[in-house]
Amino acid sequence: MNTAPFQRLARFACATQAPYQAAVFRIGLAAVITVFLLREWPHRRVLFGDRSPLSYDMALTLIEEEGTFTVLSWWGGQLWFEIVYTLTIVAALAVMLGWRTRTMAVLLMVGVMSLENRNTLVGDGGDNIIRIMVIYLVFTRCAQAWSLDARRARAARAGGTDPSADRTGVVLWSVAGALLFWAFGIPLQGGWPMVLWLLWAVHGVWYVVNRRLPGHEVRSVLDGIAAMLHNAAMLVIAVQVCLIYSTAGWYKIQGLRWQEGSALHYALHLDYFTPWPWLSAAVAGNAVLVLALTYLTVAAQVAFPFTLANRKVKNVLLAVMVAEHLGIAVLLGIPFLSLVMVVCDAVFLPTALLLRVGRWCGRRTPGPSGPVPRGLATSAPQPATPEPARSA
Amino acid sequence: MEPSTGTPTTLPHPRSAEDDGAAPFWSPWAVGTLVATGLLLVGAVVFHIAMVFLSLAPSNAVTTRHREVVNAYVQPEFGQDWRLFAPNPQQRNESVGVRLRTARAGGTPAVSGWVNVTAEDIETIRGNPAPSHAHQNMLRRAWDGYVNSHSPKERPQRGRLSELSSTYLKRVVLQRIGREWQGRPIVGLQVAGRFTAVPPPSWTTRQTPDTTTYRVLPWWPVTDQDYREL
Numbered sequence: 001m002n003t004a005p006f007q008r009l010a011r012f013a014c015a016t017q018a019p020y021q022a023a024v025f026r027i028g029l030a031a032v033i034t035v036f037l038l039r040e041w042p043h044r045r046v047l048f049g050d051r052s053p054l055s056y057d058m059a060l061t062l063i064e065e066e067g068t069f070t071v072l073s074w075w076g077g078q079l080w081f082e083i084v085y086t087l088t089i090v091a092a093l094a095v096m097l098g099w100r101t102r103t104m105a106v107l108l109m110v111g112v113m114s115l116e117n118r119n120t121l122v123g124d125g126g127d128n129i130i131r132i133m134v135i136y137l138v139f140t141r142c143a144q145a146w147s148l149d150a151r152r153a154r155a156a157r158a159g160g161t162d163p164s165a166d167r168t169g170v171v172l173w174s175v176a177g178a179l180l181f182w183a184f185g186i187p188l189q190g191g192w193p194m195v196l197w198l199l200w201a202v203h204g205v206w207y208v209v210n211r212r213l214p215g216h217e218v219r220s221v222l223d224g225i226a227a228m229l230h231n232a233a234m235l236v237i238a239v240q241v242c243l244i245y246s247t248a249g250w251y252k253i254q255g256l257r258w259q260e261g262s263a264l265h266y267a268l269h270l271d272y273f274t275p276w277p278w279l280s281a282a283v284a285g286n287a288v289l290v291l292a293l294t295y296l297t298v299a300a301q302v303a304f305p306f307t308l309a310n311r312k313v314k315n316v317l318l319a320v321m322v323a324e325h326l327g328i329a330v331l332l333g334i335p336f337l338s339l340v341m342v343v344c345d346a347v348f349l350p351t352a353l354l355l356r357v358g359r360w361c362g363r364r365t366p367g368p369s370g371p372v373p374r375g376l377a378t379s380a381p382q383p384a385t386p387e388p389a390r391s392a
Numbered sequence: 393m394e395p396s397t398g399t400p401t402t403l404p405h406p407r408s409a410e411d412d413g414a415a416p417f418w419s420p421w422a423v424g425t426l427v428a429t430g431l432l433l434v435g436a437v438v439f440h441i442a443m444v445f446l447s448l449a450p451s452n453a454v455t456t457r458h459r460e461v462v463n464a465y466v467q468p469e470f471g472q473d474w475r476l477f478a479p480n481p482q483q484r485n486e487s488v489g490v491r492l493r494t495a496r497a498g499g500t501p502a503v504s505g506w507v508n509v510t511a512e513d514i515e516t517i518r519g520n521p522a523p524s525h526a527h528q529n530m531l532r533r534a535w536d537g538y539v540n541s542h543s544p545k546e547r548p549q550r551g552r553l554s555e556l557s558s559t560y561l562k563r564v565v566l567q568r569i570g571r572e573w574q575g576r577p578i579v580g581l582q583v584a585g586r587f588t589a590v591p592p593p594s595w596t597t598r599q600t601p602d603t604t605t606y607r608v609l610p611w612w613p614v615t616d617q618d619y620r621e622l
Contacts (some may be wrong), residue, residue, distance in 0.1 A: 011431060043526040046567070053534070053563035055621045061556055066470045076621075117468075120535050121560065122525045128472050135469060221422045225429050232433045239441050247448045247474040255479030264594050266481045269590040271514045272528055275521065287595055336524045 014224035017231050019144040021347050022355040023098075025237065026105075026142035028343030029133055030096035033112060036130075036336050037089050048072070048118045049081040059118055070117035070184070073109065084114055095137075098147020103172050105142070106199055109134045126337030129344065131359040132240065138199070139233035141226060146358060164210040173203055234347070239345045242305040249301030258298055261291035267332065275333035283331065297324065314348060321345050417477055444470055486588045487511065488535050490565050493571045493580035493611070504573055506584070534564040535585060538609075546610060562612055567622045584608040 037044075045051040054062065056076030063073050072084060088111030094104035112134045116127055123131075143149040146321035156162070180200055206226075209219050257263040267273060268280040268290075284290060300320055307314045322342050330337035418426070429580030446455050447466040457465060487510040493501045513531055517523040538561045541554040572578060581590060585607040592598045 010426070014426065039522055040524060043524045046526055047524075047530070050621060051567075053530070053567050053622065054560055055563070059558055060557065061552060065553060065556075066468050086463050113469075121537055122529045124525070124529055125474065125476050127525075132470055132472065205584075217419060220418075221425055224426050227435055228426075228430055231439045235481070236440060238436055240444065243448055243473075244474050248476070248478060251475050251478035253479075255481075257480045257483070258478075260596075262596070263477065263481050265593045266483045266590050267477055269485075270482060271485045271487075272517065272532055275517050275519060275523060277518065284593075288592060290593070324580060330521070333517060333520065333523050333528070 013231060014227050016141050016144060016227045017383065018234055018347075018351075019141065020146075020351050021349065021359070022140045022142040022230070022234060023145040023147065024346045024349065024354060025133075025343060026098070026101070026137060026140070027096055027146065028339070028346055029130070030092045030108065031138060031382070032336060032340050032343060033108070033130060033134075034089060034092040034096060035339075036126075037085065037092065039336075044085055045078070045081065047122050048076040048115045049085070050076060052119050054119045054121060062120065065116065066117075066120065068113075068117040068120065070114040072114050072118040074183075084111060087111055088115060098143040098149050100169070100172060101143035101147060101149050102203065103169075103176065105134075105138045106196070109138050110196070110324075124334070124337060126334065126340050129244070129337075129340050133237065133340075133344070136233050136237050136240070139229050140237075141230040159191040162215060164207070167206070169207060173200070176200055176203075237344075237347055238308075241347060242308075244341075244344070245301045249298055249304070252298045253302065258294060261294045263293045264290045273332040273334065276331070279331060296320070300324065309350070311350070315350060317344055318348055410545035439585065444472075448472065448474070460561065477503045484587045486532070486535065487588070488514075488531055488565070489584050489586060491582050491584075492569065492578050493582075494573050495579050496576065500540075501579065502576070507569070508586075509568055512568065524581055531568075534561045537561070539585075539607075544607075558612070562614075563618060566614065566618055571619060578614050580611050580613050582609060582611045 002016065038324045040047055045363070046053075052059070059076075060073060062068075063070060072081060074080065088108065091104050091108040091111050095108050097099060112131060116123060116131050169298065177200055180193075180197055184197070187193035187197060206222060209216070209222055212220050252258045252263070257266060265284050268284040283293075300317060304317060307317045322345050325338040325341045325345070329335040443462055443465045446458075446462045447470075449455065487508055489506045489508050489510075490502040491506045493505070496502050509531060513527045516527045534557070537557040539555045541548065541550040543549055548558075550557075561583060562581065565581065566578075569578070569581075587605045587607070589600065589603050591600045591603075
């Protein structure tokens with residue numbers, strides 16, 4: 001029996017696919033979160049904190065109704081809120097730089113969920129995407145390229161030191177364990193406490209295996225599992241982006257205003273979304289331009305998932321999408337929603353382009369650990385996540 | 393690649409090239425573990441995507457029967473709504489206004505004129521490349537939250553959430569207004585929505601709908617308790 005296809009599949013599934021796309025996604029998402037939290041700094045206490053019109057007791061009611069998780073339900077005071085808000089910014093910066101990424105990504109997830117879920121009544125689509133994507137990010141190997149983690153691993157390899165002798169990691173892990181125990185004790189039920197404990201346990205197992213069994217097969221099995229999990233998460237991210245565009249596009253098709261090409265006219269006259277009235281008026285004044293942009297929006301959104309089958313068409317459409325998002329960011333005054341969509345688009349960018357940008361950004365930008373990761377040689381300019389899910 | 397179909401020991405070790413001469417072949421237990429994990433992941437991914445898809449799709453043969461299952465999985469972490477501007481963009485501007493009742497020294501209350509609270513938001517957004525959620529979303533969504541949980545006759549329709557949404561709207565407005573009006577403490581307020589239709593583009597033959605309508609909510613009493621934490 002010919003097992004070659006199975007071997008190819010196994011090799012593909014057990015290799016970390018699309019490390020550069022994952023890195024761009026990590027950097028972009030963390031950057032958007034950082035800028036957002038810094039921008040809201042003057043309003044933070046009113047939006048998510050101890051001066052919110054959604055008072056602490058009201059928030060508890062809403063949390064109970066919606067079944068959400070937030071550490072801000074533990075105490076209502078200002079001190080706790082400031083700690084959580086600041087730590088979330090710190091975690092976002094750490095994830096952006098790729099410092100202790102696997103730990104910091106979990107911290108970022110908890111921080112973002114805590115803030116957003118403290119008051120779910122002030123968010124918009126941008127917050128919604130961020131809230132979902134930070135969860136997916138935890139499961140990716142997003143620090144293999146362009147990160148301090150990658151640079152540290154390379155330095156250790158070059159210097160001949162043992163990269164598994166990782167004192168900072170042990171300290172972080174111990175502190176995280178103590179915090180989890182203080183917060184949750186030993187969780188007997190499922191839910192987020194259990195998930196966080198599980199992630200913590202996995203980090204511990206990974207460290208022990210790295211330290212005690214570096215060349216052992218167990219290490220390789222764990223590596224294969226981590227790669228498969230990464231591939232699955234990248235696939236889910238890609239599909240999630242497609243679902244966003246499909247939903248937005250297919251529902252628009254059913255609307256009369258989109259059919260007659262006047263939808264943009266109305267959007268440009270909404271007071272809440274006209275930071276530059278003269279600019280909105282100038283665009284809205286041109287009926288043909290309004291028609292073209294309205295149709296283009298629907299066509300691009302509906303077409304997007306299908307263009308993934310063809311690399312060239314996909315890349316052209318990606319450029320159109322990014323340009324449109326940047327236009328919307330300025331025109332409608334919703335920069336964070338637009339920028340996070342650009343970050344989502346970046347997951348589909350071709351590796352060759354990312355490498356060129358990476359080189360341009362800095363000659364000494366840390367590359368992925370090792371030479372060029374396997375899977376790149378074959379899947380270099382392809383869409384980010386070429387169906388790792390079919391593997392087993 | 394079910395365990396039974398291949399000869400597991402011939403699978404190449406994925407790290408054999410990178411790790412200095414680690415075992416070139418997987419042992420059976422390793423293959424079993426990897427295959428099992430892989431299948432589990434495939435199942436999880438398919439399930440997750442299917443659930444999110446069903447939560448976004450219009451009501452259909454599956455979701456009418458299994459709505460609770462889908463919601464139980466998707467909510468709250470993966471709940472999403474991408475129908476901003478769909479199927480149609482909003483075609484009117486909504487402003488929230490408030491008027492206040494203050495205690496007067498003699499005991500007879502005085503009522504203020506209407507104050508357009510939304511206008512302050514719009515003023516702040518103008519010329520701002522990155523408007524804050526505090527101005528772009530807070531009051532707008534507080535109003536939407538009230539409208540979505542009350543009947544047109546202002547009857548609560550969603551239990552605790554209705555009560556929450558009206559208290560929230562009241563407090564959002566009170567935070568803007570403060571405790572006093574023209575030096576006198578506020579003892580009551582009345583919120584109203586004003587809806588102004590966006591005129592259709594010039595090329596259409598549609599009539600400009602007769603433009604402005606209102607929704608006036610009942611008077612609400614204001615006590616010290618309403619200002620807690622503000």
